[in-house]
Amino acid sequence: MEVEKDKEVSVDDILQILGPFGKFNMLNHIMILFPVLLAGMYSSVYNFEAMDLKYRCSVPECEEPSAVNFSIPHGLDGSPSRCRRFAPFYNNTLNDTCSPNYYDTSTEVPCDSYIYFEEHSIVKEFDLGCQDWKRSLVGTVHNAGFFISIPLSGLLSDRCGRRLAVVFASVACGVFGVLRAFSLNYPMFIVLEFLEPALGGGVYTACFVLAMELVGPKGRVFISLLFNTMFILGGVSVTTLSWWLQSWRYLLLVIYIPALPVFFYLWSLTESFRWLFSKGQFEEGINVLKKCEKFNKVTVPKDHYDQVEKQAMKKRDAMNYEISVTNQSALKQIFSxxxxxxxxxxxxxxxxxxxxxxxxxxxxxxxxxxxxxxxxxxxxxxxxxxxxxxxxxxxxxxxxxxxxxxxxxxxxxxxxxxxxxxxxxxxxxxxxxxxxxxxxxxxxxxxxxxxxxxxxxxxxxxxxxxxxxxxxxxxxxxxxxxxxxxxxxxxxxxxxxxxxxxxxxxxxxxxxxxxxxxxxxxxxxxxxxxxxxxxxxxxxxxx
The missing domain is CATH 1.20.1250.20 (MFS general substrate transporter like domains)
Incomplete structure (x- = not known):
């Protein structure tokens, strides 16, 4: 009985009184889920920016449609080659360049130019015909950016706050995504393709951490399911938009411009009270809980807040004590x-x-x-x-x-x-x-x-x-x-x-x-x- 009587009230006890999905949390989670939807789009968009197109080898000396039959080799499926053509006979005396006798069908040479039948990706824009490595490099460069954004997002989130991490990552995606829509050449495009995820790729993680810290244990499973669902919807949305717009530049503008207004979350989105507690900002953290209490129209006993503040102080003191006793940082303890x-x-x-x-x-x-x-x-x-x-x-x-x-x-x-x-x-x-x-x-x-x-x-x-x-x-x-x-x-x-x-x-x-x-x-x-x-x-x- 004494153990139960002396049991301290935790933050999760307060959250249970406030309601895991009261109006306050619902409003904040709706705001948080919007960047998650956008993140789902950004994780898939490179597949459509650099999508392969229908094209064939160009024969500049004769572009008559019928000339394709004798100037370009054909595959087993009967389609003309995309990357090879027949070479003209050496020292050819024929003036008719569209004659079958003008081309040596025993000698194939690489194409110098291409005829594109589609134009909705960078393949036509930057003339990437038969350069599949440049197409696949787009996805590789995009995902390589996460090597920077994941630790950067974690550092920013832990030191400066969850809210700032969400805003920074979302706006960074928006800025570099919009700039990429105006790329003048392939090198410019590939650099911006890297910078967007390198600075903004942590948006999903930043949103997930903030959302999980705003609810109690019973709400976390549902929040995780919501995040997964929104991410899937983002991927489906960008696929549908690409199918409809048939233009990689318009696609980038449509999906990246909405990320820019997330900047105003600095004044409208609630900061994590758990993060505030971890930084010793107990009064600010309590104010967040009280704001939720007022918004949801419920009453939390005042002593609950006092006990939560004491617990937060104990945790900080215990962490500092462990570091002083072991004389090792957490990172040093890991590698031992x-x-x-x-x-x-x-x-x-x-x-x-x-x-x-x-x-x-x-x-x-x-x-x-x-x-x-x-x-x-x-x-x-x-x-x-x-x-x-x-x-x-x-x-x-x-x-x-x-x-x-x-x-x-x-x-x-x-x-x-x-x-x-x-x-x-x-x-x-x-x-x-x-x-x-x-x-x-x-x-x-x-x-x-x-x-x-x-x-x-x-x-x-x-x-x-x-x-x-x-x-x-x-x-x-x-x-x-x-x-x-x-x-x-x-x-x-x-x-x-x-x-x-x-x-x-x-x-x-x-x-x-x-x-x-x-x-x-x-x-x-x-x-x-x-x-x-x-x-x-x-x-x-x-x-």
Whole structure:
């Protein structure tokens, strides 16, 4: 009884009184979800900026339509070559350059120019015919920008506030996206393609952290589901807009200009009270909670705020004491633990594998037969049931079983894909691969957070996410593998996913275990439990 009586009120207790989804939180989350929708667009737009077009080799000396039959070699499907043409006979005396006898059908030479039948991507604008490496470089450069934005966003969010991080990242995306729409040449375009995600790529993470810190534990699962849904809608929206506008410049203007007004969030969006507490700004943090109380028209006992302030002060003092006693920063403590190194290596590999397969399947979907836009939309929409499945299965069957099974099933499906005849079954296997990798990838966010100690969790997750971007950087290059073997990309994806499934088995099960607060707690996870040291201490004190 004494333990219950002496129990302190936490911030989550106050949030329960305020209501996890009262008017105040709903208003703020609507504002936060808008940049998330835009982030979903920005993560997919490079696929349509640099989309391959229909074109053929140009024969300047004779552009009569009938000349294509004898001046350009044809493929097995009967279409004229995109990159090769027949050379004129050496010392040709014929004046009729449109005569079949003018061309040496035994000698092929590279094309000097091209005739484009479409114009909705940079391929025509910057004359990138038969330079597929320049097209794929757009996606690689875009994803490489995240190596800068992820740590930058984390640093800005922790030091200057969640709200400022959201505003900075969103506006940076808007500015560099709009500038990119006015690119004069390919080098200018590629530089701006890198700068946009390098400075604004952390918008999703910044929004996610702020949203999670504004609600209690019971609201976090739903918030995560909302974020996933909005991100999918963003991808579907940019695909639909690209299909409708048929102009990469107009597309960029339409999706990036709305990011600029997010600048006014500096005065309208609520700052995280948890961040304010962590910085010792207790009065400002309490004012945020009181503002929510007033807006939602509920009453919170005054002593609740006093207890929350005392708890926040204790946490700050405890953190400072740990650093002074160990005489080590959190970063130094990380590199002294073999356990942390092991988990960091495994989680980084899982992250890299996940991003390679996840983004690779999306990018390669455009290259599938049929309508390229519909293919991409369907591959995106299959993520919705995967996200729902994640929330149903993770708590019921455990993290390891679900994630390992999802990886292994991804591997089996994608390796088998190459042996399935083209048609409905082939498409079903491809979509199944995207379903299972989405289930594994999105579950990995939760699992990785649960295997790292509290004091190191943010830093280690940022490292995993940053290293994991290696996969997303390589993903845009995978369509080039089809030149060697049509199903080589999906074969590579399948092997990586299968290996990841085996690696998951080396991590501890974290389902129904308390989050580890220290290295000792993390070690206890391997034994199937995490002792709640705080509760034991409280009980002894009471006795």
């Amino acid at each position: 633990s073999a356990l942390i190194w092991k988990r960091l290596f495994i989680c980084s590999f899982l992250w890299s594998s996940s991003t390679l397969v996840y983004y690779g399947l999306s990018i390669n979907a455009i290259e599938l037969s049929g309508n390229r836009y519909l293919n991409y939309i369907v591959v995106l929409l299959i993520e919705a049931p995967a996200n729902v499945c994640k929330y149903i299965c993770l708590d019921r069957f455990g993290r390891k079983k679900v994630i390992a099974s999802a990886f292994v099933l991804t591997g089996i499906v994608l390796i088998t894909y190459g042996f399935v005849p083209s048609g409905n079954w082939s498409e079903a296997f491809y979509l199944s691969g995207k379903f299972f990798i989405t289930l594994a990838y999105n579950s990995l966010y939760i699992f990785a957070a649960e295997v790292f100690p509290t004091n190191y969790r943010t830093t280690l997750l940022a490292m995993c996410s940053t290293i994991g971007r290696i996969g997303s950087v390589l993903a845009p290059q995978t369509p080039l593998l089809t030149k060697y073997f049509e199903y080589l990309p999906t074969l590579v994806f399948g092997i990586m996913a299968a290996l990841s499934g085996l690696c998951v088995l080396t991590l501890p099960e974290t389902n129904n275990l308390e989050l580890p607060d220290s290295l000792k707690d993390a070690e206890a996870q391997d034994k199937g439990y995490v002792p709640n040291i705080n509760k034991v201490t409280d009980s002894k004190t009471t006795l």
